[in-house]
Amino acid sequence: MQTHSAKRVEILIEAPLELRLTDALEAAGIKGFSVLPVLGGAGRSGRWSREGQVGRTGMVAIICVIRPERLDTLLEAAFAVVKPHIGMVSIGDVQVLRAERF
Amino acid sequence: MQTHSAKRVEILIEAPLELRLTDALEAAGIKGFSVLPVLGGAGRSGRWSREGQVGRTGMVAIICVIRPERLDTLLEAAFAVVKPHIGMVSIGDVQVLRAERF
Amino acid sequence: MQTHSAKRVEILIEAPLELRLTDALEAAGIKGFSVLPVLGGAGRSGRWSREGQVGRTGMVAIICVIRPERLDTLLEAAFAVVKPHIGMVSIGDVQVLRAERF
Amino acid sequence: MGELLSLAGQNLLTPMILSFALGLFAAIARSELSVPEAAAKMMSIYLLFAIGFKGGVAVAGHGLDEHLIAAMLGGIALSFLIPLLAFGLLRAMTRLSPLDAAAVAAHYGSISIVTFVTASTVLSAQGIASEGYMVAVAAAMEAPAIVSAIWLAARSGGRTGQVQMDARLWHEILLNGSIVLLVGAFLIGAVTGEAGLARIDAFVVAPFQGVLCLFLLDMGIVAGRGLRTARKVISLGVLSFGIMMPILGATLGLGVALLIGLSAGGAALMMTLAASASYIAVPAAMRVALPAANPSISLTLALGITFPFNLTFGIPAYTAVAQALIGE
Amino acid sequence: MGELLSLAGQNLLTPMILSFALGLFAAIARSELSVPEAAAKMMSIYLLFAIGFKGGVAVAGHGLDEHLIAAMLGGIALSFLIPLLAFGLLRAMTRLSPLDAAAVAAHYGSISIVTFVTASTVLSAQGIASEGYMVAVAAAMEAPAIVSAIWLAARSGGRTGQVQMDARLWHEILLNGSIVLLVGAFLIGAVTGEAGLARIDAFVVAPFQGVLCLFLLDMGIVAGRGLRTARKVISLGVLSFGIMMPILGATLGLGVALLIGLSAGGAALMMTLAASASYIAVPAAMRVALPAANPSISLTLALGITFPFNLTFGIPAYTAVAQALIGE
Amino acid sequence: MGELLSLAGQNLLTPMILSFALGLFAAIARSELSVPEAAAKMMSIYLLFAIGFKGGVAVAGHGLDEHLIAAMLGGIALSFLIPLLAFGLLRAMTRLSPLDAAAVAAHYGSISIVTFVTASTVLSAQGIASEGYMVAVAAAMEAPAIVSAIWLAARSGGRTGQVQMDARLWHEILLNGSIVLLVGAFLIGAVTGEAGLARIDAFVVAPFQGVLCLFLLDMGIVAGRGLRTARKVISLGVLSFGIMMPILGATLGLGVALLIGLSAGGAALMMTLAASASYIAVPAAMRVALPAANPSISLTLALGITFPFNLTFGIPAYTAVAQALIGE
Numbered sequence A, B, C: 001m002q003t004h005s006a007k008r009v010e011i012l013i014e015a016p017l018e019l020r021l022t023d024a025l026e027a028a029g030i031k032g033f034s035v036l037p038v039l040g041g042a043g044r045s046g047r048w049s050r051e052g053q054v055g056r057t058g059m060v061a062i063i064c065v066i067r068p069e070r071l072d073t074l075l076e077a078a079f080a081v082v083k084p085h086i087g088m089v090s091i092g093d094v095q096v097l098r099a100e101r102f
Numbered sequence D, E, F: 001m002g003e004l005l006s007l008a009g010q011n012l013l014t015p016m017i018l019s020f021a022l023g024l025f026a027a028i029a030r031s032e033l034s035v036p037e038a039a040a041k042m043m044s045i046y047l048l049f050a051i052g053f054k055g056g057v058a059v060a061g062h063g064l065d066e067h068l069i070a071a072m073l074g075g076i077a078l079s080f081l082i083p084l085l086a087f088g089l090l091r092a093m094t095r096l097s098p099l100d101a102a103a104v105a106a107h108y109g110s111i112s113i114v115t116f117v118t119a120s121t122v123l124s125a126q127g128i129a130s131e132g133y134m135v136a137v138a139a140a141m142e143a144p145a146i147v148s149a150i151w152l153a154a155r156s157g158g159r160t161g162q163v164q165m166d167a168r169l170w171h172e173i174l175l176n177g178s179i180v181l182l183v184g185a186f187l188i189g190a191v192t193g194e195a196g197l198a199r200i201d202a203f204v205v206a207p208f209q210g211v212l213c214l215f216l217l218d219m220g221i222v223a224g225r226g227l228r229t230a231r232k233v234i235s236l237g238v239l240s241f242g243i244m245m246p247i248l249g250a251t252l253g254l255g256v257a258l259l260i261g262l263s264a265g266g267a268a269l270m271m272t273l274a275a276s277a278s279y280i281a282v283p284a285a286m287r288v289a290l291p292a293a294n295p296s297i298s299l300t301l302a303l304g305i306t307f308p309f310n311l312t313f314g315i316p317a318y319t320a321v322a323q324a325l326i327g328e
């Protein structure tokens, strides 16, 4: 089946910053992304869990599949938000169907 | 540690189609997959969120790790379901432990 | 933007074993990981769904991004827990921002 | 008219309506106030179970009316026909494509169970009796509209791939969660009657209106978010449709109610059903059947315009009209 | 017998049992009706808290019975012994491997708190008193069966890696959520007594049966899905075991109750506990301890066969037998 | 003093406090007992809605007091000033960095609505009246502390990137979910009054204390987990601060209450507000505004030390002192 190269960017970011990040992505012209829940985790600031919490706590994962040539735009937009905060940005190579959608 | 090449296929599909897709996968002999929740996102049809929704709305992510030689079977089965719908199919290269399980 | 090579390890494991796995990771010096929910899936032991369940059932996905040189430590720690159980370990290549965090 | 306005005013100042308004305000003001998905689903399960059960108990008490079958058939006919009317109106009043118009039409032929629940609450607060089996009529009206809409879409020259209809979708529509729960709870109520009610009335009766408040708060939030993000798709024509259509629907509902000979309360409920637009079962069906239709148009219209219209002005008006024409 | 059947019939037509049947129907008919995981967990927290608390208040009111210790020990003995019997039966009646048989046996030695809750509700609806500390007995019976099952699995020549037992698992079993909540709420009820109950009875008493309905609806859905997908693993032998075992368990429970001198209500509860099979705590423990055992066999048996059997025929029968032998 | 201790003892043995203790025990003993996130959020929505609504109904009943404005201004002043005091204390008593001290200070200037809710429950259980508008005061006290804390952090030479403040954050703070819900429900209660309450009291009044029990169970679990994992960050100085600060805050609150002329109940609530520390709205704001501050210090202090202190000793003491000084 016909596939096309793309980049899959996964951004872990604190939940209170989710909207800031997605707005920044949209402002940079990145129109497609998905937000996945994260139940808990651990890092340099210790262990955490969403269980029983009430406020907008914890982290979310934002996944964005884009054409390779748009990667730098995305990373710059994302990094401007993530920079002062805890969080993680990783980029993988993928193949996608229906490249016209990206 | 001994690892083996495999493909990791990630399919984003609208929740009302989840069962159609997983049934199609099983019909094509793809016996292993996992379904992950998606909280929200954005695309050409705008922004959405699962918060406060009642019906079977939004999208789910279906993840399937398979032997490379089975990739085409999987993509054809998945594409038959996804084709008329919004959604995304991406494929990445991974290494797996315990290849006998796939 | 400056990126660095890393490994993205994704471990699917039964929920009752989650704490055993994360403790094993920490004991092996792996300090950063995230836990994502899995709604359901299928495998050799049939289909399952978390819907309506009450106990600690189903699976969770543990995602861990690490420096390549730490991969073996991680895999050994994880495999010791996963070995007798159902579950899946897959490893992909990624690029990360802010390598100093890993 | 004066009385009608005062009724409307009185209805506006209930905790339920104000909770909806609060949710609407919160969303439009971009507050992050939100109700978890699981909680919203559980509240809707509670409301469906309680309203179905109480309808069943009422039938167990008063016996089955000779009008039951007629009311079911009338409701089904409305659900089949309203989409045709809605489709025609939409094509005339708006620039929606045939596909989008068909999808919207399906929502308006089907029903909104929360609008129905609110109307029932208003009726019982005013001491107006109604036929317990109207919840069964509500369940019967969920699905037929989908058939009409798919027929409309197919007829309007949907290209291959635009209309996806199969046995599996039929099964999903007819056995969708809210139909099964509503009918099931109705039967449980009918079988266990007053004795059953005595066991669970502290659950299904006493806290009902309070739960409805929180549910409407959530609906307000969801509606407000839809309105905020879908401003572009909502032209003046679309907006007018969202207000005209419930009035037309209610009129048709009134006609059917008069034909059948329902009580004033029953007629008000039939009008409410005909006037209301689905936002749970039909959206999912449309995503499967008409994947190329834009879901946010239907949802914004149904939940952002028609739902609040019915809640605030519709229900009191339908009640007043039904009472004026039928008496108590 | 006639009376027993009528009692069973009467029990069958309660909103609770019918809600379970509705869930079963929905799942088997492949309706997408479902209860969110978070809501199901919350309802189970509510039920555990309420039943534990009310048990504690009853103990605060009537004082501690001289039979408490005996009942605890009797319950623990049953939980240890029933798995041995279940294991023997399974090996004789079915083709399950020793490992699978041991896992199933653990479920039957332990208890189902919702079955217990339903039995309590049936008793109080019939005005039959029972010892408040039976909830503490229920908590005490959760864990011992796991020990027996692991011993059985190890003895039956589990290969290395098949039996995974460590201090951590003990800790998890003994402090699992339902034991801690049940015992904790029991102690809270015992300490705060009637004064505490007065503050929260509108929460723990009045809506209790209604919440139980929705919880049983969910259990029906989960059970129905299990039955649908696990048809292959359910042979006739397995099925018969699912009905014979609760009867045998109840008989043992009755013996213990008579030995101890429990009231008729208490005996009915002890029989119910012995007859019921765990579907919450034990499954998780088995996934850790016996990872190679097939979880769907145990769960389908416990939830799909034995649970509805106890709900419909078991509880009324146990109550009738206990009353016949012990009187009021 | 003897009376105060007996009051504290009496307060300790309520189902609410014991539920909190149970949660604390479960977490510290590493039981896996937990409340789903969605359920915890829904319970907090319920509590905010109910307490706000009842406050509004009280205002509708008794009319607006001349002290309302003064109480609001007093509360806002407290919220602005307490962080300065807290910051000073923290810098003197602990080794926290200026940034961490500023973040903690923000939590103590703001309020904990569950502490407020518990105090209201204690007051009404003792038949002590209080001003209905105190819930509006509570809402007004959520945000000002954040301003002071950010000023403190900036002044203490926060490097570029350490203090992140923008219009968007202001918007989020002022329209955060709990403020909107509390004020909204208050207005709904004030508008619909007794008539509104009559419709939903079986929901907002009767089961309130029961829901509070389960919510406090969850808070106990979360607090216990925090204490367990954050043992390292909790020095003796930090711990003492967590107990001294509420006492100082309550004293300031008492002063303001006396100045304004609140009733004994109102004064007890004002003291409670001043003494309590936020664990919902402020943590999220601090993650955005002061990302380099360690969140677990503030949360463990607020939820693990000060919250249980207020629940057990604080509230009875504040009530006793207010009554002694103001009378009924």
Ligand SMILES: Nc1ncnc2c1ncn2[C@@H]1O[C@H](COP(=O)(O)O)[C@@H](O)[C@H]1O
Pocket: A012, A040, A041, A042, A043, A044, A045, A046, A047, A048, A059, A086, A087, A088, C031, C032, C033, C034, C035, C063, C064, C065, C066, C102
């Ligand atoms: N290497 C990693 N892999 C996956 N998730 C991580 C990693 N490091 C951090 N995280 C996530 O990011 C959160 C904050 O990380 P930290 O700033 O290191 O405390 C953690 O609690 C995890 O949820």
Ligand SMILES: Nc1ncnc2c1ncn2[C@@H]1O[C@H](COP(=O)(O)O)[C@@H](O)[C@H]1O
Pocket: A031, A032, A033, A034, A035, A063, A064, A065, A066, A102, B012, B040, B041, B042, B043, B044, B045, B046, B047, B048, B059, B086, B087, B088
């Ligand atoms: N490039 C992308 N990366 C990640 N998720 C996407 C992407 N494009 C679309 N999606 C997801 O798919 C949904 C539908 O996309 P669309 O059909 O473009 O509206 C979006 O709301 C996202 O959740």
Ligand SMILES: Nc1ncnc2c1ncn2[C@@H]1O[C@H](COP(=O)(O)O)[C@@H](O)[C@H]1O
Pocket: B031, B032, B033, B034, B035, B063, B064, B065, B066, B102, C012, C040, C041, C042, C043, C044, C045, C046, C047, C048, C059, C086, C087, C088
């Ligand atoms: N190839 C796969 N890709 C993704 N998830 C899988 C795969 N195989 C198994 N799983 C997940 O692991 C669970 C247990 O697998 P199994 O042991 O094969 O029954 C399944 O129910 C899935 O959730």
Ligand code: NA
Pocket: D082, D107, D108, D109, D110, D111, D112, D249, D273, D274, D275, D276, D277, D278
């Ligand atoms: Na309609």
Ligand code: NA
Pocket: E082, E107, E108, E109, E110, E111, E112, E249, E273, E274, E275, E276, E277, E278
């Ligand atoms: Na048993």
Ligand code: NA
Pocket: F082, F107, F108, F109, F110, F111, F112, F249, F273, F274, F275, F276, F277, F278
């Ligand atoms: Na304070």
